[in-house]
Amino acid sequence: MNIFVVEDDDALFAALKKGLEAWSFRVTRPDDFEGVMRSFLEQQPQLVIMDVTLPKFDGFHWCREIRAVSKVPIVFLSSRDHPMDMVMALSMGADDFIQKPFHTDVLYAKIQAILRRTYAYGEEQVNILEWNGALIDLNRGVIRNAEKEVDLTKNEFFILITLVKSNNVIISRYDLIRKLWEDEQFVNDNTLTANITRLRQKLETIDLADAIVTKKGLGYMAITL
Template identity: 65%
Template sequence: MEMKIFIVEDDTAIFQSLKENFEKWGMQVSGPKSFQDVLSDFINEEPHLVIMDIQLPVYDGFHWCREIRSLSKVPIIFLSSRDHPLDMVMAMQMGADDYVQKPFHSEVLLAKIQATLRRVYSYGEETSDILEWNGAMIDLKRGMIRLDGKEAELTKNEFFILTVLVDAKDKIVSRDELIRKLWDDERFVNDNTLTVNVTRLRQKLANLGLGEAILTKKGLGYVAITL
């Protein structure tokens, strides 16, 4: 399995050096397109590990560590020139897995990355707990959807319907298929109950500005579209 490393580093020379070294070891490397919204790029890339500098444009690494930890348990290694013990303590308290000081030896960093990857993924590949849809983050563990700081709490049926539709993004899911999936999951519904649940789901999505993101295809079913 090719491991994906997400490097949040604004020093272009350091980023390119790390990228070249890691790719020699068969790793796939990416970084944020914008330091204004690192979280969206992290979600899109779905990396196996994050390397995070502390001093960054716009928001510091601690901020992005908190944001990532609110969504994912992916391992995070801080890479920073700051050597104050409080920085290291804060990094660990926020959920970092390791802290490497600059200047550093690439071999040492690589060894730490490989050790962390072995520890985290030795018992099977981790699956993401987050789905991204139209800029919204669907939290599969908490059963909620968040967009621009707003959250919508969904019932089990509403959440199940949403995830089925988003998994089939831009493809029609028939009413019969939705009912069958709900029944298979021991959520006993009939045709009228499905209509009620979809209506309530749309109302909650409307509060996030996504009221038009689930369409009814008459005689066919429903589709979650990309806006």
């Protein structure tokens, strides 16, 4: 079971990692503190331990971002002792707030209780794709960045997912039309062109219009900007 620890104090992280691994948890950490969401989506942890005071954005910001896409349990660890910090954390969807310094046995007991409560009826998976800094919600058919969420039609969403999952491989117009027909979305060549145009217009509102490239005579490709 993977616990994702968002803590910038190296000594405290090392102590947490040692203790959690002794309890048979796997412990991961963000690659950097500006890319917490990217690391979270890559790791898909079963629990998050979050500090409040972090570089760039605080823990409340990242709690809000994670809650937008996942119900994974979040436990705050903080040296702050003002009641409003606890109120803010819990109101943003955190499952617990533990003040530093803390006893490791208390932390372990709280983690075990939260995991039992959360996963008693089966584990939920994060159904999100990260692409060029945006998040594609596979359940809701939307794409969002930090500022805006964009709704896509069924055809637009199908085209986007097909291209993004192709990993920078060109998908021909014929293959896109065939895949849409297989999904009972009956489109022709002109309809495909219209859908691609609308998709690019919507992606432009989150600065991703250039991430769908036309390869003349070959088809389309989603790229990493």
